[in-house]
Amino acid sequence: MGEFSAVILNGGKSSRISVKNKGLLEIGGMTILERILAVLDPLFEDILVISNSPGEIDYFKGRCRIFKDEVKGLGPIGGIYTGLKKMKNQAGFFVACDMPFLNAELIRDLLKSSEGFDAVCPRCREMIEPLHAVYSKKCIGAIEALIKKKGSIRVRDLLAMVRTRYIDVDTEKIHLVFFNINTREDYERALLLEKDFLNMEK
Template sequence: MSVVNVILAGGASRRFGEPKASHVYQGKPLYEHVKKQLLDAQTIIISHPALLPFFKARGEQAVWLDDEQMRGCGPLAGMYTAMQKQDADWYLVTACDMPFIRKETAEVLSSYCNEHVDAVVPFVQGRLQPLFALYHRRCLPFIHACLKENQLAIKDLLQKLKVRVVPEDELNVTSNEFHNINKRSDLPENGMI
């Protein structure tokens, strides 16, 4: 089973006030906190033009802009771009603003990947967490269809797929692991929530 890690770092970060991926927290940019906790596989970053010099300066090689036709269409555009440009069986898709995720959780999620499911999505804190989840390459035509139909919410995509939902108790998650950062006050000084 081949896997590629995909960090989505192309959002506007309006509420945060600056690009979240490059915001330094506890000595390193948020995206690096995320990258360190992903599966042992190639990591690609989907971003926007303004952040390309930042990522290049950090030595990142695989940084791509959303497909031109899909640019500005949110996470689905990033997923589409990653699957179009990089061959793999599975894609661990994560947002750049989840600095508390853990490699152990990614590994448990990957253990649910098989030929009978299209996506493996955790269910934590009473809701699905589709931006720290695994998607099979066979999702690509469904993602493309959602984009063409302007159905840009990931929940629209999930309705078209065979999804293995993994409950919180099977993941042994920490209390803050799926906390995403929308504004600066969401980042506690000590790293705990």
């Protein structure tokens, strides 16, 4: 899908899991970043990683472009902002670096649903996943307006300001695809869930 870019958000302090970079945790013999790239490579020609510590992932440069956050201290919204400014296309799929079980079919569905919208975000009942979503460059102005207000900025604040389409997904897909790793317990669970993921992909 050459009209879209892909952006991996590799920021965050990973303080709750006591590692420097969650994307470098291994599951199934690969780092999470490698797992994400394996899904994104066939779908996108332009892949970016936005990282607070780009030096740690220099060896991925042959597979993606790596940038540091342009504005520090904003959390995920800062990574989205940098990705939007650096990506080659007008819209892109953005994903957090701690989601090891991506599904290419769902990503395609989100991209196909993006025409006429500034953002496309998956939703399951009352839960949304804004760090597995599509954003267009039209969001840049809204983010800059949020930055000027100062204080804490949530990605939900951005979604409320732009034309956002919510795509309802079933609970089976959300069980693994949106699973993210915040704690040591999450990581240990992910190691066990790897078998379920392999069965789902067959």
